[in-house]
Amino acid sequence: MKVSEIKKGIVIDVDGANVYVNEVQVQTASSRSGNTLYKLRGRNVVTRQKFLGSFKGDEVVQTVDFERRPMQYLFEDTDGCTFMDRDTYEQHSFDLEALEQERPYLTEGLEGIFGLLVDGVAVGIELPATVVLEVMDCAPAMKGASASARNKPATLSTGLVVQVPEYIVTGEMIKVNTISGDFMSRA
16 A cells, blocks of 8 residues: 555555554645655554654555444553454553543543454554533633634533533533544534
8 A cells, every 4th residue: 555545544554563543644745756755653562662764756656454343432541542342352451651642532431432453453543523511610601702703712522622602501511523523513
């Protein structure tokens, strides 16, 4: 597979090590003849060490087959986050740093989570496209203050802060996009 086709959540083989890709950054060259660079951030599946690599867009990398299994979020403690395979009831734990981007969206009973397993080892999770979270704190709405739509910051039940329209009040349930972190609608 070409590096330009790699997306977040794929497992690739880099120098014999399986790497779970957490983030893909694209740097476009400023000159016509320059190559587009793809910076991949991830974790080594076995050692859990961080990985950072730069590749040209036309380079080819080998992908690793992985299994997508339905998971249920159980709890978070000082050691990390624990998930349970919905089919086998096997528990998989991730350290807090490994799920740094996903943690603000995790709530008890969240449906639609998939675990990514390579050779029986959980390497990451895939969140649903949207999650429903409660607004815990936000500024009160000012009626008639402006003719145009404005946004205000709102702190959600997981500690995530998102920009919401002025009409949203504390205690409301809202949908949040897990990819962009943006407000979608009322739930």
